[in-house]
Amino acid sequence: MSGAPADDPGGGPAEPQRIFDAGLQPERTALAWRRTALSLVVAGLGAARLLLPQLGAGAVVLGLFTAATGAVVHVLASRRARRTTARLLASGDLDHPAASAHLIATTAAACALIGLGGLALVVSQGLAALG
Numbered sequence: 001m002s003g004a005p006a007d008d009p010g011g012g013p014a015e016p017q018r019i020f021d022a023g024l025q026p027e028r029t030a031l032a033w034r035r036t037a038l039s040l041v042v043a044g045l046g047a048a049r050l051l052l053p054q055l056g057a058g059a060v061v062l063g064l065f066t067a068a069t070g071a072v073v074h075v076l077a078s079r080r081a082r083r084t085t086a087r088l089l090a091s092g093d094l095d096h097p098a099a100s101a102h103l104i105a106t107t108a109a110a111c112a113l114i115g116l117g118g119l120a121l122v123v124s125q126g127l128a129a130l131g
Helices: 025-055 056-093 097-130
Strands: none
Touching: 025 056, 025 097, 056 097
């Protein structure tokens, strides 16, 4: 063990990693996805808390589903950020844009389901109040 960096067999100073993106777009994108995930968690838990008296257990189920969706979005976004950074460091380019389409599709589908679930709860409670 000579104390030299493992990637430099000559024992000289290692070259610094090249900056692949001076604007840090992958980091900003990862932070935006994390904010989206946090917003889903907070909105889900807040909705469950505020709508519990009006919608009962349905509000709790909908709120927990929304919060769980936020957790899934956070995990997918973190994996995407690690994969993107590794790819940029290795080759300086990104993989095909469709490779991260599952993150967008998951978020869109979950938001649609949450909206439909909320609508169904409100309509069912309104019909129950009328009947």
